[in-house]
Amino acid sequence: MSAAPRFSPARLVALVALGLVAIGLSSLAGAALGAQPISLPLALTDPGSIDAELLFGLRLPRLALALVVGAGLSAAGAAYQGLLRNPLADPFVLGVSGGAALGGTVAITAAELLTRAGLPLSPELAIGPSAFVGALLATLLSFAGGLRHGRLDPLRALLVGVVFNAFAASLITLAKTAIAPERAQELLFWLTGALGHEPPHRLALAALATALSLAALFFAAPRVNLLGLGDDAARSLGVPVAATRALVFAAASLAVAVAVSLTGLVAFVGLLVPHLARLVLGPDQRLLVPASALFGAAFLVLADLAARLLFVPLGTELPVGALTALAGGPLFLLALARERRALPG
Numbered sequence: 001m002s003a004a005p006r007f008s009p010a011r012l013v014a015l016v017a018l019g020l021v022a023i024g025l026s027s028l029a030g031a032a033l034g035a036q037p038i039s040l041p042l043a044l045t046d047p048g049s050i051d052a053e054l055l056f057g058l059r060l061p062r063l064a065l066a067l068v069v070g071a072g073l074s075a076a077g078a079a080y081q082g083l084l085r086n087p088l089a090d091p092f093v094l095g096v097s098g099g100a101a102l103g104g105t106v107a108i109t110a111a112e113l114l115t116r117a118g119l120p121l122s123p124e125l126a127i128g129p130s131a132f133v134g135a136l137l138a139t140l141l142s143f144a145g146g147l148r149h150g151r152l153d154p155l156r157a158l159l160v161g162v163v164f165n166a167f168a169a170s171l172i173t174l175a176k177t178a179i180a181p182e183r184a185q186e187l188l189f190w191l192t193g194a195l196g197h198e199p200p201h202r203l204a205l206a207a208l209a210t211a212l213s214l215a216a217l218f219f220a221a222p223r224v225n226l227l228g229l230g231d232d233a234a235r236s237l238g239v240p241v242a243a244t245r246a247l248v249f250a251a252a253s254l255a256v257a258v259a260v261s262l263t264g265l266v267a268f269v270g271l272l273v274p275h276l277a278r279l280v281l282g283p284d285q286r287l288l289v290p291a292s293a294l295f296g297a298a299f300l301v302l303a304d305l306a307a308r309l310l311f312v313p314l315g316t317e318l319p320v321g322a323l324t325a326l327a328g329g330p331l332f333l334l335a336l337a338r339e340r341r342a343l344p345g
Contacts, residue, residue, distance in 0.1 A: 007284050015287060019294025023067065026298040030063050030305045031055060035312045061197050066304045066320075067297040068203070069195070069263050070273075072210040072255035074296020077270020078277070078288045079217045079252045082224045083245065084146075086154035087278060090271035091256045092328075095138045095161035097267070098168035100253075100260035101191060103134020105172045108187055112179040132257035138164055139249045151231065193266040193321015195304050206258045213258075214293050216251035220244055221285035228283065266300070266321040268328020273299050275331065300324075 032040050036054060043051035073091060080089040080096075091097045107126035114120070141164055146157025172191065176184040198206070223244045226234045231241050259266065273296040274288060281287045300320070307318040 007286050012287060012290065015281075015291055016294065019291060019298070022295055022298040023301070026301040026305075027063050027067075030066070030301045031059050033305060034059065034308050035317075058197065061200070061203065062195055062304070063301060064203055064207070065195050065198055065262060066300045068207050068210050069259040069266060070269060070300025071293040071297040072213060072259045073266060073269040074273040074292040074299070075214050075217055075289050076252035076255045077296075078274035078285065078292035079220075079224065079248050080270070081274055081278070082221075082283065082285045082288065083227065083248050084152070084154040084157060085228055086158065087275055088158060088271070089154065090268060091252070092165075092265070092267045092270065093158060093161055094142050095164035095168065096135050096142070096253060096256045097260055097265055098161075098165040099138025099141075100131040100135035100257045101265050102138075102168040102171055103130035103132070103257070104190070104261055104264075105175050105187060106130055106134070108183070108190075109175045109179055112183050128257070128261045131261040132254060135253040135257040135260070136250065138168075139253045143245075143249065189319075190264040192319040193264045193324070194319040195263055198262060202262075206262055209258050210255055213251045213255040214289070216247060217255075217289050218286070220248050220251070221289050224248060224285045225283075264321060267325040268331070269296060269300060269303075269324055272324070272328050272331055303327075 028040075032038060034054075038051040038054050038059075040051075040055070042049055043055040046052060076096075077090050080091065080094060081087050083089075104127045107130035111122065111126065138161070142157045142161045143152065145160030146152050146154065148156060172187075176187055179187070223234070223239045226237055226239045227241065227244065229237075234241055256270075274292045277288055277291045277295060281291060303323055304320045307320040307323045310318055310323075
């Protein structure tokens, strides 16, 4: 197999241009198609038409949400894979998404219980911060559990994440029994990974937080590449190992927390897109992080479009998280089998 092409600024610019084209084409498809197809020229020229109401009131905000969530989850997945030197690393598998979901669930449950006690509290104000704290704690748990003789063992970290996911799922199930049935139904719908319609101010804040996370991950990419040589070798080359890990874990956790607080658990996006990008571009984080962000955004727009169209004859809509889980589960098993074949002995 030929070696992966080397990094160059020209290659990065070409990659970004290609990713922006993919985002543009997928967004055009997502805007025009759906249970009710619309005419984009009519929507843009006649503000009072039904097409314009559908486009600006429903589809464009949903497209923006899919772009933010897809970019954040995919870039976080690429960063985790580079940091742990394991292509199986993914926010969902590592338990980071589960930690964010647990944090959001705690916020929703606390708001419900406080409201019953006569202290009304809007859960929307607490979901984001609670999801970030949950994601960060889950990241720290996976990292601490993955340490072996003072060194990070990627397989141990993955196993800790899998176990924590099961633990978080149990606590979420327990929390659903403590709240009203209608609120429990809302929580269940949120956890399936459905793209809704966020207020503009919340969407803008999410986009800003995700952009800051992506900038930090791209800034750390050269040092993450050097960490792939091993901690001792990276230190000898001047890499602050602990600080780099802390920065990447915090930035990736922020992106995951933003995504989960908005859409719930959209599984395996952080595995699918970086894994395919790695096959084409190689392991260089300077290319993988922007490629994963751009093509992850386009991928989730197309996945959401497929989720909207699949069950149109039945008059219902599949949550996009269910669709990505159906696609990502088999890929995870294939990647796991490939890793096992690569092990010595």
